[in-house]
Amino acid sequence: MELILIFLVAFILYGAFKYFRQKRYLTxxxxxxxxxxxxxxxxxxxxxxxxxxxxxxxxxRNIPLSQMKHRLVEIRKDKPVYLYCQSGARSARAANMLNRKGCEDLNHLKGGFRKWTGKVKTKK
Structure with a gap:
């Protein structure tokens, strides 16, 4: 029981650390x-x-998270970057990668595309 409690506390602390670290570079x-x-x-x-x-x-532009490492050269470090995914989790991971590569003005859409009510383009 004591071991489970230690793991639970460690997991919560790790999550809090990641959350506050991310807030430093992602809006x-x-x-x-x-x-x-x-x-x-x-x-x-x-x-x-x-x-x-x-x-x-x-x-x-579509730069999937699964291809992000190989396509980082397509993203300019001197311009703001606005990211989105379906819910916000993948865009946060992409922001982490971009931050490590020197991008500073990183932003993502709260709630992701599923919460978007603006104009949408679809392929026919």
Whole structure:
């Protein structure tokens, strides 16, 4: 029982550490805040291509999280980066990768694409 408690406390502390570390380099934006700035930024959808084709924010580039390491050269460090995925988890992981590569102005959409109510483009 004592061992389980130690693991549980360690897990909670690790999660808190990651959360507060992430808040230093990633800004979570509401949809209104996202709309205000994404046209002047690099808008990147980190979902897989099949998800992207079903619908994405107008003007977004698709760089799936699964390809991010190999495609980091496509992202400029001197311009803001606006990321989104389906719910927010993958965009946070992508931001972590980008932060380690020197990107500083990192933002992602609160709630992800599933909460998006703005214009959407689909492939036919």
């Amino acid at each position: 979570t934006l509401t949809e209104d805040q996202f709309v205000e700035g994404y046209r002047k930024a690099q808008l990147i959808d980190v979902r897989e291509p099949n998800e992207f084709e079903k619908g994405h924010i107008l003007g977004a």
